[in-house]
Structures are given as C-alpha cells and as structure tokens.
Amino acid sequence: MDKFDIIVIGKGLVGSAAAKYLSFKNKKIAIIGPQEPLDYNKSIVFASHYDQARVQRLIGKDSVWTRLNLESVNQYQTIQEQSGIHFHDPTGCLYVNPTGEDSYLYQAASLASDFKLTFKPYPTGSAIVNDFSAYHFPESSKGLLEQSPAGLINPRLLLKAQLAVFDQHQGININDTILDITHHNHGYTVTSHDGNIYHASEILLAAGSFVNFFNLSAQKLDLKLKNEIILLARLNPEQTKELAKLPSLLYEIDNGTTEGIYLIKPVQYPDGNYYIKMGCNMPEDIYFDNIEQVQQWFRNGNSDQFINRLKQELLKILPNIEPLAYLTKRCIINRSIHGRPYIGETHQPGLYVASGCNGYSAMCSDAIGRVASHLLLNKKLPENYAVKDFEIFYQ
Structure with a gap:
C-alpha cells in the first residue's frame, strides 16, 4: 500500500494547482x-x-472572485x-449587457479601484462596435473592456503545465479513479x-462535479x-486571421x-482546425441527480439538437463570419449555495474539499488550488480570505 503525507483526489485544474503548491513543501x-x-x-x-479555450477576466462578481482571478493571472508567467x-x-475580455447597466457593471468601478485595475467603459452598442467591428450589439448595450492580462487560457495546457511543475x-x-x-x-x-489502495494522513478532495458520487465523503456537499x-x-x-485579436x-x-x-475567438483544436467557441445556458438544460445521468449525458447526450439555435445566436453577435461547419461539445458545471467555491475541512478531520466553482474555476483555478493547499499546510486560509468566503454547505 502506497503511503503519502497528502493525497489530492481529482486531476483537474483545481486539483493540479493544489498539488503543485503542496509539492513545494518537501512532503x-x-x-x-x-x-x-x-x-x-x-x-x-x-x-x-x-x-482548448476558456475566458479569462479579472473583475469578478465580487471581491473574492476578483482576488482569485488576479492572483491566478499573476502566476501565469511563472507557470x-x-x-x-x-x-x-x-487578448482582452469584453463584458456586454444588451439591455444596459446591470449589477456587475454598476460595481465594476468600485472593484477596479479596490484592486488597482483599469477598464474601458462603453455607453452604447455602437461605441463597442466602433472598437470591435466584427461584433454586433444592440444600441441599448452597455459594457466594459478589460485589456491584458484578461483574455483566454487553454485549460488542457494549463493542466499540463501545473502537472509538469508538480513533477x-x-x-x-x-492515473486512477478513486x-x-x-x-x-x-x-x-x-x-x-x-x-x-493508497494511504495518506490527509486528503484534499478536488473531484469537481463528481465530488458527491461514489463513497468519497460521508456528508454530501450542497451542489x-x-x-x-x-x-x-x-x-x-482567412477568417481566423481576421479575428485573431478579438477579445473574449x-x-x-x-x-x-x-x-x-460566452464566446472566444478562433483557436486551434486537436484536429488541426480553428474554431470559435460559444457556450450559454438554455431552458432545456439538465440538472443531474446521480452519476448514471452524468455518464449518459457525456456519452450519448443529444447536444446537436441545439445547433441551429446556437448558430443563430452566434451569427447575431458575429454577423460577418461564414463558418465551414458546426459541432457541439458536452460539459458539466456545479453551483454552490453562496456562488463561491467550497474550500475547507469537512466534518471528518483531515479530509478537505475544494469544489463548487460555479463555472468560473478555469480562470482562477491556480488561486483556488493555492488557497486549498495553504489551508492544509497552515490550518488557516491565506491572508485576505475569510472562512465565510468559502463556507461549506451540506445537503
């Protein structure tokens, strides 16, 4: 039986980041x-x-997400x-609401000031299109642009990079499934x-949307x-080159x-072709109760039935593109009670979790992993974070 000081269960973006930081401590x-x-x-x-592509922004929904985003991007060059x-x-990140100002735009100036960030506000749709002619938005739109280091990340390569440093x-x-x-x-x-069979003094459970399945925790998270x-x-x-500087x-x-x-400029996928990526929520979205439903979705889910609807929305935003083909991919996200990650020690001493990332974890996974690793090593959260920020709620 292999014995370790700490085992991280889950080899995704958060788990790989946490494992990397834990490995710095000679354990x-x-x-x-x-x-x-x-x-x-x-x-x-x-x-x-x-x-191959995920949005990277800086100003988040609140100060916790903003800090996580900023701490992550500040590590990218080092990684x-x-x-x-x-x-x-x-390449930058553009936020737009077609109906005008919303709560995010309202609080953006305050968050930017608190974290010494800058952005360019847009009062109308035509003002946005004046800077980015490929896009089209209603005149009633308001928005903001965050420039570098906002933009996009390649999650496959970020994972590969984190594991390389860990190694x-x-x-x-x-390579195993617990x-x-x-x-x-x-x-x-x-x-x-x-x-x-493996043994460890402590465990970090970072199994993403699968954290509640199997026999991984006595108490299930409220997700x-x-x-x-x-x-x-x-x-x-030709189209790919024309859109090379398009902000996310x-x-x-x-x-x-x-x-x-959310929409990301054309990037190259493993088949060698370049694709624009677009994702969204829809009324027909499925909420899962058990692992069999999740497995069925990934293996045989009928995502292609929505191609025409998604295509129409894409062409409203980028009316001048002429795609050669369309295809769909199936994903899963998890949502916590308070809209922030669950990071903490469970009711079982020595069993920690980092999950519930609400669809935002790719852009701040390095910081989430660092927070979790700091908690395991020091039995407290890093400076500037409070327990309530990541409070765990159970079913």
Missing part, C-alpha cells in the same frame, strides 16, 4: 485521477477542462516559464476503481449539477431561449 504528495478519456463509453468520470508550456493569451518537485502523479475514502485512526485509506452545451464553429484560415466575450443576454453567452 510526499500524490495526485490521483484519470487521464482525459479516449473512449467516453469506458470512462467513469469526466471533466470540463477537455477543451509558463517553469513548465515551458504556453497556455495564456491576453519537477517530486510529486507522484497516479471510488472510496475510509477514515481510520492513522489517517485515510483510499481505494480505486482498479482495486489499488447543483447542470449540463452545458458548447458550440464550435469552424473557420477558414461575456454577453449577459437573456431572451428566453439563451442566457449568459
């Missing part, structure tokens, strides 16, 4: 999780980092240099799908799990059929 650290599956029919768990892997494109510090990376965590007098024993559908629109090289977009539309669109 025996393992991270356990499966690789990205080649065959979804054979996979037990899934993740939303199986992707890229240490790993030799480039994952960050600071440099003698971290142990194990199904059981058992507490005993001397710590924890964890058992995998393949029947392997809502929801599907999300991504539209990918393939562009030719957060579009707070809610027209009854689509809500909360």
